[in-house]
Amino acid sequence: xxxxxRFLMCPPDQYDVDYVIxxxxxxxxxxxxxxxxxxxxxxxxxxxxxxxxxxxxxxxxGLPDMVFTANAGLVVxxxxxxxxxxxxxxxxxxxxxxxxxxxxxxxxxxxxxxxPFEGAGDALLDRQGACLWAGYxxxxxxxxxxxxxxxLDIEVVSLRLIDPRFxxxxxxxxxxxxxxxxxxxxxxxxxxxxxIEQRVPLEKRLPVAEADAVRFACNAVNVGKRIVVNQVSPxxxxxxxxxxxxxxxxxxxxxxxxxxxxxxxTLRLTEPAPPGGRFATTVQSxxxxxxxxxxxxxxxxxALELTVQSGGSFQVLHFKxxxxxxxxxxxxxxxxxxxxxxxxxxVGQMIELGxxxxxxxxxxxxxxxxxxxxxxxxxxxxxxxxxxEIRVKGEWLPVQDQRMDAVVIVDEDRKLARCALLRELKLxxxxxTGSQGVRSVRKPELRAVRGGSPAEHEFSFMGAGVSxxxxxxxxxxxxxxxxxxx
Numbered sequence: 001x002x003x004x005x006r007f008l009m010c011p012p013d014q015y016d017v018d019y020v021i022x023x024x025x026x027x028x029x030x031x032x033x034x035x036x037x038x039x040x041x042x043x044x045x046x047x048x049x050x051x052x053x054x055x056x057x058x059x060x061x062g063l064p065d066m067v068f069t070a071n072a073g074l075v076v077x078x079x080x081x082x083x084x085x086x087x088x089x090x091x092x093x094x095x096x097x098x099x100x101x102x103x104x105x106x107x108x109x110x111x112x113x114x115x116p117f118e119g120a121g122d123a124l125l126d127r128q129g130a131c132l133w134a135g136y137x138x139x140x141x142x143x144x145x146x147x148x149x150x151x152l153d154i155e156v157v158s159l160r161l162i163d164p165r166f167x168x169x170x171x172x173x174x175x176x177x178x179x180x181x182x183x184x185x186x187x188x189x190x191x192x193x194x195x196i197e198q199r200v201p202l203e204k205r206l207p208v209a210e211a212d213a214v215r216f217a218c219n220a221v222n223v224g225k226r227i228v229v230n231q232v233s234p235x236x237x238x239x240x241x242x243x244x245x246x247x248x249x250x251x252x253x254x255x256x257x258x259x260x261x262x263x264x265x266t267l268r269l270t271e272p273a274p275p276g277g278r279f280a281t282t283v284q285s286x287x288x289x290x291x292x293x294x295x296x297x298x299x300x301x302x303a304l305e306l307t308v309q310s311g312g313s314f315q316v317l318h319f320k321x322x323x324x325x326x327x328x329x330x331x332x333x334x335x336x337x338x339x340x341x342x343x344x345x346x347v348g349q350m351i352e353l354g355x356x357x358x359x360x361x362x363x364x365x366x367x368x369x370x371x372x373x374x375x376x377x378x379x380x381x382x383x384x385x386x387x388x389e390i391r392v393k394g395e396w397l398p399v400q401d402q403r404m405d406a407v408v409i410v411d412e413d414r415k416l417a418r419c420a421l422l423r424e425l426k427l428x429x430x431x432x433t434g435s436q437g438v439r440s441v442r443k444p445e446l447r448a449v450r451g452g453s454p455a456e457h458e459f460s461f462m463g464a465g466v467s468x469x470x471x472x473x474x475x476x477x478x479x480x481x482x483x484x485x486x
Contacts, residue, residue, distance in 0.1 A: 068260045070266060400417065
């Protein structure tokens, strides 16, 4: 079986560190030794040739990172999804890889030009064919994952990267034969770690320590029971051998100066197509509108930053800038998240900033009955100081008795929505949950005073860097996950 494995590699004739697009490149401009790099590349190619066929693509002048063929695109069966590189420095590679795969008989799929996706660096097949693990957060956008699922007819599991040292999924995540997984948990957010733990049994997971992670122990090439890697600790080697794998180290330190290892230097051309009818993705999106003094108040920046920090991604569909200082601006934003729960949390926070759901996506609010006095349903809407409206049976109802940190009770028969404290909840009360059918009404004239602090009439204590009211869910979740591991 291993004799049928084929890899694509690109000789390092043009390899160098000419620019900085990841943390590993910092301080290494023109530091790699071309002669040493060639020797290390040839050694890797020779090792892989023992178990596989290695094909070559010719390097191109001015494209020093073309040697990292894993980023060329994603191969599944005879389908090839061409990469859309985030950084301008690498975008010139696309035409050369497209030409090679077209002439080799692959069906080419191309993402929109403004939707970054960096191939097998951020998309790794489960070695048992169960799913496609897809990373996002630094180089690839979450919105590319539904395209992959549809084109390749496969289930895509989205994982968010949070450590800039591990900017591609293959730098910290390596599916192995037999359903094993070699990975660095701290490179992922809490939600992604839970997904991994749900899908890979404990006895099959091989988490690595930071010392091994920064040697790119997870950036390994696995063919059958052989694992080819830059370097591993004796402890990790023993664990891999106990799992039945043969570990072969080969120095690749010259390529690590550019942020790459064994896996980065190879693209597997023989990835079997999964059984048909497996198309699935949990990625969900919603369109929102923001209106007001979006730039000088910093509102747009806060909204986009909040989306990313909460595990989502965004696309600005439309932006109209006010022409005068007193003029307002408006923006239509598409927000995507890896699941409905994450999307609801992001949208809820966006609504607190004054966002409203686009007309095409307006739905009635979700109402859940109280089953225990003084106890709100899960995912209840926590109110802010800003006037709020709730959509009930197609009609927007203003919330009465507006206050902060309360719940909203809706009387559908009387068409009445009001705020109430948790202790005031009674059996049978209908409480608003989630963010659907909710909008916050914020005056567009509220904005930061030019050159200084927010205007006096703007309630802005959450903007203070030391405020206890600042959202810390991501940090708390990560700490909680680490405590659970310990």
